Amino acid sequence: MGWLRRHRSIIPYLFLLPGGLWLIVFFVLPLLTTLSVSLQEGSLGSGYRLTFNFAIFPESIMRWNEQFVRSLQYGLIVTILTMLIGYPMAYTIAFRGGRYKSALLLLVIMPFFTSFIIRTISWKFILADEGFVLGTLKDWGVLDPSFRLLATPMAVISGITYNFLPFVVLPLYVALERIDPKLIEAANDLYATRRQAFLKVTLPLSMPGVFAASLLSFIPAVGDYLNAELLGSRQTTMIGNVIQRLFLVNNDYPQASALSLVLMVGILVSIFIYMRVLRGQELGT
Amino acid sequence: MHDESSIERAIARALRPGRRLSRRRFLRDSGRGAIVAGSALSLPAILAACGIGPAGSTAGSAAPSASNKVVGGGEPAGTLNFANWPLYIDQDDNGKSETLRMFTEATGIEVNYDEKIEDNQSFFGIIQPALAAGEDTGYDLMVITDWLVGNMLRLGFLEEFDVATSVPNFVANAAPKYHDPVYDPDNRHSVPWQSGLTAMAYNPALVSEEITSLKQLFDPAFIEKYSGKIGMFTEMRDTMNLTLLYLGVDPAKATVADAERARDVLMAQAPYVRGYYGNDFAQGLADGSLAITMAWSGDIFQLQFDNPDLKLVVPEEGAILWVDNMTIPKGAQHPNDALAMMDFVYQPEIAAQITEYVNYICPVPAAQEVIRQHAEEADNQDDADYLNAVADSELVFPSEDMLSRTYSYKVLDEDEERQWNELFGEVVQG
Amino acid sequence: MTSAATTAPRSDAPPVRRASLATTLGRLILPVYTGLVVLYMLLPILVMAAFGFNDTEGRFNFVWHGFTLENWLNVFSRYPALNEALINSLIVATVSTVLATTLGVLMGLALTRYEFRGRGPLNLLIFLPIATPEIVLGASLLALFVSAEISRNLTTIIIAHIMFNLSYVVVTVRARFAAFDRSLEEAAMDLGADEWTTFRKVTFPLIFPGIMAAALLAFALSIDDFVITQFTSGQTSTFPLWVYGASRIGVPPQVNVMGTIIFLIALVGMGLWVLVQRRDRLRSAPGATDR
Incomplete structure (x- = not known):
């Protein structure tokens, strides 16, 4: 302790060391492999050679342009939806949850304990064309007999929204929970309306949480493929599906790696623009 | 290349009578490392030793030549690491497989049965690196679909065996349709599990x-x-x-x-x-x-x-x-145990036992009669109805x-x- | 002790202004809304639980055939491989959550409370794993393990899970640490508390809810991860892997029962937690706060 006190400047590095090393060894190193693979040419059987085939990047973007745009669209819609659904919920848990806070948080993440296969089977059961919801509405004549929810963009977007809602509620809750209710009371005492108090006090103070939450829904949503695969159709193919197919079915590792990198860069650029929009908001702080 | 395989076939045919007895003797002998040159059955081993192994001679094979030899004909090691799909073997109410129990009883081979294969392509992705590096995958027997058999064959990733001597029950009991398939001529690397x-x-x-x-x-x-x-x-x-x-x-x-x-x-x-x-x-x-x-x-x-x-x-x-096939990945540690399992499940009684549970198309037609018989012996009508449904279904037989x-x-x-x-x-x- | 306990009475206290019918209704909107969202989150679980009682005829569990308790009676004996997979999943999720949270909280503290060089690259290093498609994380880790001749088992799964959880933990806790009011710590120090006591009595209770939320997130991500686990698991199976494999032939109702049991355990745990908190508060009431 004494030594540490004399060398305070070393403390942050000590704190960062284990996690940083972990990320370097188990993330950066493998990622560099991916980069090198993307610049190779060849096939599984005959082997790959590093040919610095940079042309693969523009080629991939051109070929899968439509899926890229669709993924970004879905990611954006999902982010907005999760925020609209998640913010009031996180707000309620943080300010009105009382002693049920932990309980409510746990309820939010409960679906993850059941495996996505079971959840999807359940959703398909609930929303089936002739299931008890749509089937009943069709019998009553409320819906056209040919109406369906499954295998539509709506199904995919709702599926992703459902999956990533907890990722939004948790950081929002964390940010809202630390706001001192006294500040809001003070605003009320100064004759601010509830609306004004929310807009002038609560919302600005929760912005770091909004920022973190929107990233935690946007990024995985753009790269998702399970929902599109299980709930979608040909018209809802996302870039994640393409990468997955190239990796696991076509065994086209260079193309798959290149697309992955393009996707990462695309996401980083979106985040950068987003940060500029939320000016003054440095990454999460 | 072509000649070798026909020579092999001819030898196998010539040796078919009395196959079982001599095979057992051979297993015992070679297990002790005795000189077996006198036994015609050791021919594959000799061919391999002379570097003229018949191995992956099927079209387009890129098999690494160093390990181009036929497995089998040895004493089982007593362990079998078996990778299969979930719910793809009979299980009683306690999750125990009667087939595996009987196998261990009959052969003394302990089975590490691993329901590890979720999907052909991703399972291949999991074992491919080890195979490409020439290492043991940790499995001795794995059930993969025919096209993957074809692919792995092309990459030289499957051990070759002599089906006539090592899996005689297959030769005797499998439906004609399953012999000599296009993806693996002469069943040199695979025999069907279910289809x-x-x-x-x-x-x-x-x-x-x-x-x-x-x-x-x-x-x-x-x-x-x-x-x-x-x-x-x-x-x-x-x-x-x-x-x-x-x-x-x-x-x-x-x-x-x-x-x-x-x-x-x-x-x-x-x-x-x-x-x-x-x-x-x-x-x-x-x-x-x-x-x-x-x-x-x-x-x-x-x-x-x-x-x-x-x-x-x-x-x-x-x-x-x-067709989902039993195959032996290259470099497997216990190939003889794997072959013992292949042979074991081609007994009509065992094939029936598995089919009664998994209900896929059974490669052993004689199992149909066994299942009918089980239906007659069933203690209750429900079981009898179920077994008859299995035996009578065109989707199973x-x-x-x-x-x-x-x-x-x-x-x-x-x-x-x-x-x-x-x-x-x-x-x-x- | 916990901040939840100390803030709760405050937020429960009615506002000083007069409560008209409109505001009373207004106050109901949020809880009702939250209830509806929770219901939406849990709807698939209710369906899952119901089908755990299904007296299935074939191997598929899609159509209701009648009520049975059989699946509950043999849930832990029918598929031993499934038990093993579930235990593996719980081990992986617990260990990776604890380690990732520890490493992540340390990083979060460093990022928000200290000055150091290389902040920019570090931020990038933390964000990239979140921005990387799961399949890329899995495939590239597999390449690393194979080339380093590391055989894949439970340990490699845990390594991978810590890796992808770490960034999520840092991002979640940082939002809370960043706005931490340092004057509280300074006040404690002024009152003679040493650094460790200050951390234990002041800092930690205040950052604890953030850490809990991050740990919950990590646990949830880990227990249901399929893609990365598939690449790093070798011969080890986990609950999601087994269920995915079983779906080729028909997911047995025992899987539904297991999901239901886990849900019930969590529910009972929550109930106990609430009770313990209530007892603590009753014991320390009235107004016996230490500050």
């Missing part, structure tokens, strides 16, 4: 016509009526090969030009297709989301318990017979006529596989 049909199915409650032909699945004029209720498969091989049958092309003889025509047909059909399904097609058919769909026979057999009206159709044009109308997947070489995947990728992903 099934890729065909089509429909829900008569939603379809007014009787479905008999692939035209009713592909012809836009016909399927317009069922738009959004048509299901196809996301597995490239299933969908492409079935489409080839619609085009009147034997998949085994298909060219890339044929594959392009298949792509065109599928593109024309795509606007009416609800989705490209994996196993989840079964739920769609069960809940009325799908009216007409590509289907796997085993799933339809199961779905008929939920909805007896559902129908599997082997179309006029034919269907695909897929297809007739010769039905089997004669089936085709295997085309074995694709690397270039073809890439081209076909790209063509099919356009269909499913735009």
